[in-house]
Amino acid sequence: MSQNQDERAAQAGPWVIDTREIGHRAGSSRAYARSAPAPAGFGLDMIKVPEGEPVELDLLAESVVEGVLVSGTAVAHLSGECARCLDPISDEVEVEVRELFAYPDSATDTTSDDDEVERVVDDLIDLEPTVRDAMLLSLPSAPLCSPDCQGLCSGCGVKWAELAPDHTHETIDPRWAALRERFGGTEEEK
Structure with missing residues (x-):
């Protein structure tokens, strides 16, 4: 990688992949293993990845005819509170990521709506929205400290x-x- 590419990738941040590193020839690929800090809002009301907590990315970016196919895993630590007893809980989430980022003026422009396919913008791919969406879909809306948690007494508030x-x-x-x-x-x- 040239010094310009290094500088551009460093300026873009750990959530961004520069597709020039991969090339536009179908079949070429590159593996990425990096840690990216979780931005604010990376979760639900009761459980989330705390802001700044590292999200470990282990991804493969493959150049295909229409764009770049990114696949792999994202792992992060969660913190929150039990929906029944309000005790603090911590856990780990691992999600599978698989997303096509279409090149500008590719066949996907005519075959899909704008919001159906992520896009490569200025040769860059922003992974953060894709990873955030995958994590949000995997999180429980009512997390529990244990499956048999009985919650709180409605009369006195004791567990x-x-x-x-x-x-x-x-x-x-x-x-x-x-x-x-x-x-x-x-x-x-x-």
Whole structure:
């Protein structure tokens, strides 16, 4: 790679691939192994890749007739909170990435809509939207600290796992409270 290509790739950042490194001849390819910092918004409300956390990319970029086919994996650490008990959780996500980035004026211009195919712009490929979308689709919308998490008691807010098995909060419908006062409660209370 020439010094100009090195400088251009460095300016573009770790999420960007310069397709001139691969060439436009179908069949040529190049492997990429790099770490890119996660931007803000790389996740969902309850679980996400923290901003700045490294996303490990192991990708192969292959030149094809219509553009560059990028395939491989992206791995990152997740942090968030359990949707039932709100305890902090951490996990790791690994996603498969496979996306065609079309060259300008390729056959894809006439065979697909603009939003169906990613594009090579000024010989550069921005991987961040593709990796972000793949990760977002793989994340649980309601992450759990464990599959059998019982959550919180709606009456006192304590975790069910920490409460006695007979824990209850008896509430009486105010419409029936007058009858309870008049007749002295239930048989169980006497």
